[in-house]
Amino acid sequence: MxxxxxxxxxxxxxxxxxxxxxxxxxxxxxxxxxxxxxxxxxxxxxxxxxxxxxxxxxxxxxxxxxxxxxxxxxxxxxxxxxxxxxxxxVVSNETAALEGYDKPGAGHFLQRYPAFASVPSATIEYWLADASRFVDDSWSQPDYAPGIMAYAAWQMARAGIGGSGSSLPAGVTRFRSGAMDVAISDSVASASLKGGVAASLYEEEFCQLRRRNLGGPRLVGCG
Known part of the structure; x- marks a missing residue:
């Protein structure tokens, strides 16, 4: 068991x-x-x-x-x-404010999306890093950090991470002590299944930000 x-x-x-x-x-x-x-x-x-x-x-x-x-x-x-x-x-209530093109961390993410409070910080940092591939400094400064966090929330919800009360989300294949060595399986990292209402809400938020910053035919995947 x-x-x-x-x-x-x-x-x-x-x-x-x-x-x-x-x-x-x-x-x-x-x-x-x-x-x-x-x-x-x-x-x-x-x-x-x-x-x-x-x-x-x-x-x-x-x-x-x-x-x-x-x-x-x-x-x-x-x-x-x-x-x-x-x-x-452990998340400080005094998370430093983001300036310019500062990348958001787990603390900023949880202040914006407290529904992911049960997710280990290393898992959140992984998805934030992944999201930075889709949001760069061509975006306006006010939308940069929110865009990264919205995309990360969308992908985490699609992968079934967060909100379930599980401390080790589905797809976490290794959880070591010390400096938090978390590994996530390829099947979860590349998941394409919808994650229900929550995922669609985060997707809508990200796509609204992306339309404002990119627009036109580059909006593949944001219906």
């Missing part, structure tokens, strides 16, 4: 907050022992406790843009053993 993965909402590095994970138990079973640890990040796990099947973690600190990864493992009175991996993005 694969390890359960989930995400907690993004947190400001200056915030000290508690988050609860409820251990799934079969009827009549109970928790015999548990452990909670931080796998990657900046030492943000201050303390942990359990009440019944609810494990509470107190988190504080971290650096803007980093993704912290936690693991909660348990054993039940009936002898069942399992674990869950939980991620949380």
């Amino acid at each position: 694969p390890v359960e993965t989930k995400s907690w909402p993004a947190r400001d590095p200056d915030a000290r907050l508690d988050y609860v994970y409820t251990i799934p138990l079969d009827e009549g079973d109970s928790v015999a022992s548990y452990s909670a640890e931080e796998l990657t990040g900046g030492g943000t796990l201050e303390s942990d406790s359990i009440e019944g099947a609810s494990v509470k973690l107190w988190l504080k600190g971290g650096e803007d843009g980093q993704t912290n990864v936690y693991r909660i493992a348990w054993t039940t009175d009936a002898g069942r053993e399992d674990e869950a991996v939980i991620t949380q993005l």
